[in-house]
Amino acid sequence: MVVDRRKMIVDAATNSFSQFGFKATTMDQVAKIANVGKGTIYTFFSTKEELFDEITNSLIKEMKIAAEEAIDETLTFQENVHRALYRILEFRLEHQLTIKLFQEGREMRTPAAMEVIERIEKAILNFIKDKIEKAINKGEIQRCDPELTSFVMLKLYVALIFDWEKNHEPLSKEKIAKVLEQYIFEGLSK
Amino acid sequence: MVVDRRKMIVDAATNSFSQFGFKATTMDQVAKIANVGKGTIYTFFSTKEELFDEITNSLIKEMKIAAEEAIDETLTFQENVHRALYRILEFRLEHQLTIKLFQEGREMRTPAAMEVIERIEKAILNFIKDKIEKAINKGEIQRCDPELTSFVMLKLYVALIFDWEKNHEPLSKEKIAKVLEQYIFEGLSK
DNA sequence: TTTTGACCAAATGTCCAAATTAGTCAGTAA
DNA sequence: TTACTGACTAATTTGGACATTTGGTCAAAA
Structure with a gap:
């Protein structure tokens, strides 16, 4: 060859x-x-779609690897979820392909782009869901609905990283960790 | 006359x-x-915009009234925030004008519609922010950033009410209250 | 057997005349 | 004099005829 x-x-x-x-x-x-x-x-x-799928599947695999690499078994569940999610969303900002695809989905509504975005989102949700299930089994966190919990976590992260800065100064990585800890892991009540 | x-x-x-x-x-x-x-x-x-503004301002006022009516001073802060936010998002589904405007903003990107959506969102955020500030002063909840907290709450509500049901069975009002309580008000950690 | 690019139907883009629309204003009605 | 009107205008949008581009094919070349 x-x-x-x-x-x-x-x-x-x-x-x-x-x-x-x-x-x-x-x-x-x-x-x-x-x-x-x-x-x-x-x-x-x-087809063009099949070529596109091959490429976006590699992208998702790469993303998973990056997320796994962010995890450090010696740290707590909280810290690891934060590290993994932050790493995944960072990945989105580092890779031209994801940037372009999210832009294309948002601005032009290209169906192929929107499908990939959905696949990426599902992959992230599955990733976190899996970590949550393991943490429950290990007794690291309270019993909860892993599907719903991963959904809430991702929505919150995306909101804090991407939506917040539409009208405010961006939050630092540490600030985001603190906010998440305060809300998801500790709660607001006295 | x-x-x-x-x-x-x-x-x-x-x-x-x-x-x-x-x-x-x-x-x-x-x-x-x-x-x-x-x-x-x-x-x-x-102008046409000015006529539109008059109408949408009334809409926002009506929304505020509905939210205030949902609040019951004898209940806790948590319950009231839930009642008010739920009422506001319910309002969106009950009023043809908000439904149409959100649809127009999403699908056609009409600038006038998108501006109203933003105004509505800001009004909701201000409403909650105000309630949070009062609750802090009364010592009902922990000290926190009211701007950020109202943002987190609204994002979570919108996600649970509108985004969750894109891929799942809708959550009942009670379930949403429970989820919010579990995350925002109590936390997940053991 | 593998690779190629001319070719095709279908989708997309380009014009431009015709239709529609926000806003005006001279005139009518009260 | 005042309140109201709808024909009018400039600007934008639309529809559709026509030209170009595009995903995908296949007979022929390598």
């Missing part, structure tokens, strides 16, 4: 999707960047 | 905005429904 055409295609498509988004990436363009004929792409992927 | 033309206009416009939204409501239509010449509208309101 002199050149791995499949890899060339995937790399070219990743670049193009990251720069221009799903809709504005054409198969002709991908073929040209990858230095292959357009037909070659279709020997590996039967 | 045989007929109150101003009221006729406001009523007609309210109906039309509720049915068709801001963009699809024409001043000719409002004039026709109100049984006045179009010029008459412009003796009371200098």
Whole structure:
């Protein structure tokens, strides 16, 4: 195998999707960047969506790895959830592909982009849900509905990181940790 | 004063905005429904936006009244916040005008509709913030940032009422109260 | 057998004339 | 004189004919 055409295609498509988004990436363009004929792409992927799926699935896998790496078994459940969630949302801001996709979903409502956003969200929810279930079994936290709890946590994180700064100064990582601790883990009542 | 033309206009416009939204409501239509010449509208309101503002300001006032009515001084802060927030979000589902406006903002991005949504959100935040400040002064709850706390509460409510049911069975009013109590007011840790 | 790019139908974008709309104002009615 | 009106205008939006671009195919070349 002199050149791995499949890899060339995937790399070219990743670049193009990251720069221009799903809709504005054409198969002709991908073929040209990858230095292959357009037909070659279709020997590996039967549609543009399938090519896109392969790339976004890798993205989600990478995200999971990043989240797992953020976890430190010697720390408490609280600290780990914070570290993992913060890392995942940081990941979103570091990777051109996620930035572009979220923008495309929000501004142009491209269905393919919106589907990926949903898949990403579900992957994050599953990740946290799993951690919560384990923490319950270990007796680290109170018994609770893991589905609902992971949902509440993610919503709160997204709100604090992305929504809060639409009208306020961004919150520091430490401040977010404190807020989450105060609300989710401790409660507000006297 | 045989007929109150101003009221006729406001009523007609309210109906039309509720049915068709801001963009699809024409001043000719409002004039026709109100049984006045179009010029008459412009003796009371200098632009379509100004007419719209008058109507949406009434809406926000009505919302505040509904929220205040939901509050019962003999109950705890927790119960009252829940009652008020739930009432406000219920209000959104009961009033055609808010339903239409939120839909128009989401689907068509009509600037006028999006501005109103923002005004509504700010009004709700101010309302809760005020209640939180009073509760702190009375020593009913822990000291906390009222701005941030009201933000967290509203985001959580909206998530539980509107976002949760995109992928799950809707939560009952009681369940929402319980969830909020568990997280915001008590905390999750052992 | 693998790769290719010319080719096709379908989707998308580009015009521009016709229709619609917010806002005005000369004139009518009270 | 005052309150009201609707024909009018400038600006924007719409519809639809026409041109271009795009995802996907396939006969031929490598």
